[in-house]
Amino acid sequence: MGIDKRSGPPELCIVVPCYNEEEVLPEAQSRLLNELSALVADGLVNNASHILFVDDGSKDQTWSLIENASRTEPQVRGLKLSRNRGHQTAVLAGLLEGQGDIFISIDADLQxxxxxxxxxxxxxxxxxxDVVYGVRAGRSSDTAFKRFTAEGYYRLLSALGVEIVFNHADYRLMSQRAISALGEYREVHLFLRGLVPLIGFKTATIEYDRSERFAGESKYPLRKMLSLAWEGVTSFSAKPLRIISIAGIVISMLAFLGALAAIWASLTGGTVEGWASLVVAVAILGGIQLLAIGLIGEYLGKIYNEVKARPRYFVDKIVGDESQTLDD
Incomplete structure (x- = not known):
């Protein structure tokens, strides 16, 4: 939905999820405040626009830095979750608990x-x-391995029927009505880059170049990247289950043909004693069965977590402009 020019520029809330970001936070705050001030000066956003830092249960001085900044900078607010809930939940908490006409989520690492x-x-x-996706123009800053796996993952999701924006992570603008629509999704297992395209409002893409991390260590090591990737596949596509079903049918047909061949060989006296073929067959079938059971268990586990409908997060503290206090 567009802006009514008569009502003036919109209030912008920049949501920044943070987890152990004490090394990069001061620089991120400085750059974001400069950009926000320039937007206000040019009349693109109003004076109430602000930055909302979301502390996702950090163990370092991240929250102390946010608290101090909120006291000295009227455009800085902070929201502290009761415990670490993960990057995706921290982003969602900032979007749902924040105030504004438009929201932009961006990581604190300055990439x-x-x-x-x-x-x-x-x-x-x-x-x-209503939604503007930040899309990477290229992956020159990535290693060859990360570039290959990341782009391959996006293609895999598309092949599995997941609606996703290629080379887009969680850098995006969303209008208030898009945020309200996003809040209607009650998933515990969050994969926002798969959820947001489901909203269906008018969208656009903006290309940008991604830089190296300014300071500190990545909060998405290989283990977490693989976990997020698996979340995207299992939360938005049932095709892996169908693939297993198809594999079961194919293997059953091959086993039936093998049985016919064995019977024919037995009738014609062409059988040869041996165990290698039997061991190989048992190993392959056993492996496929265990894989199938594990995959079904993964989906059942997700159903188990979803039907309990537990709260996705709790807000511990909120700091910032008292005249525009966020709701608890």
């Missing part, structure tokens, strides 16, 4: 180009887009 925020806001104002 995403902050200047793309201006293009996103302009796209929303001029074209009436």
């Amino acid at each position: 995403d180009d902050i200047t793309a925020i201006r293009q996103m806001v302009i796209s929303h104002i001029e074209d009436g887009t």
Whole structure:
């Protein structure tokens, strides 16, 4: 939905999830405040626009830095979750608990180009887009292995029928009505880059170049990346179950043909004693059965977690402009 020019520029809330980001947070705050001030000065967003840092149960001085910044900078607010709930939940908490007409989520590591925020806001104002995706123009900053696996993963999701924006992570603009629609999804297992396209409102994409991390260590090591990747597959596609069903049918047909061949060989006296073929057959079938049981168990585990409908997060503290207090 576009902006009514008579109502003035929108209030922008920049949501920044943080987990042990004490090394990069001061620089991220400085750059974001400069960009926000420039947007206000140019009349693209109003004076109430602000940054909302979401502390996802950090164990270092991240929350102390956020608290101190909120006291000295009127455009800085902070939201502390009661415990670590993961990056995706921290982003969602900031979007749902924050105030504003438009929201932009961006990581604190300064790898995403902050200047793309201006293009996103302009796209929303001029074209009436409810969701503006930040899409990487290339992956020159990645290693060859990460580039191959990341792009292969996006293609795999598409092949499995998951609606996803290629080379988009969680750098995006969303309007208030898009946030409200997102809040209607009650999944415990969150994969936002798969959920947001399901909303269906008017969208646009903005390309940007991604840089190296400014400081500190990545909060998405290989283990967490694989976990997020698996979340995307199992939360949005049942095709792996169908693939197993098809594999079962194919293997059953091959086993039936093998049985006919064995019977024919026995009748014609062409059988040869041996165990190698039997061991191989048992090993293959046993492995496939265990894989199938494990995959079914993964889906059942997700159903188990979803039907309990436990809260996805609890807010511990909120700091910031008292005149525009966030709801608990």
